[in-house]
Amino acid sequence: MARPKTGQTPPISFRPPPQLLKDFDATIEEGRSRSDVLIELMHDRIAKKRRERPVGSEENTR
Numbered sequence: 001m002a003r004p005k006t007g008q009t010p011p012i013s014f015r016p017p018p019q020l021l022k023d024f025d026a027t028i029e030e031g032r033s034r035s036d037v038l039i040e041l042m043h044d045r046i047a048k049k050r051r052e053r054p055v056g057s058e059e060n061t062r
Contacts (some may be wrong), residue, residue: 016024028037 025034026035028034
């Protein structure tokens with residue numbers, strides 16, 4: 001049976017190596033969460049990849 005909809009995005013988890021997580025946490029400005037920073041980095045990466053695609057590419061139209 002599926003869980004009821006909560007109106008929130010389901011959580012996603014992963015296990016980075018401990019040193020990577022420690023180094024990442026050291027870069028986060030006070031008052032920001034890991035989640036906020038990771039979402040920002042994901043948006044930046046997607047935008048960068050879109051800019052790298054050649055004009056007229058099928059992938060560019062999605």
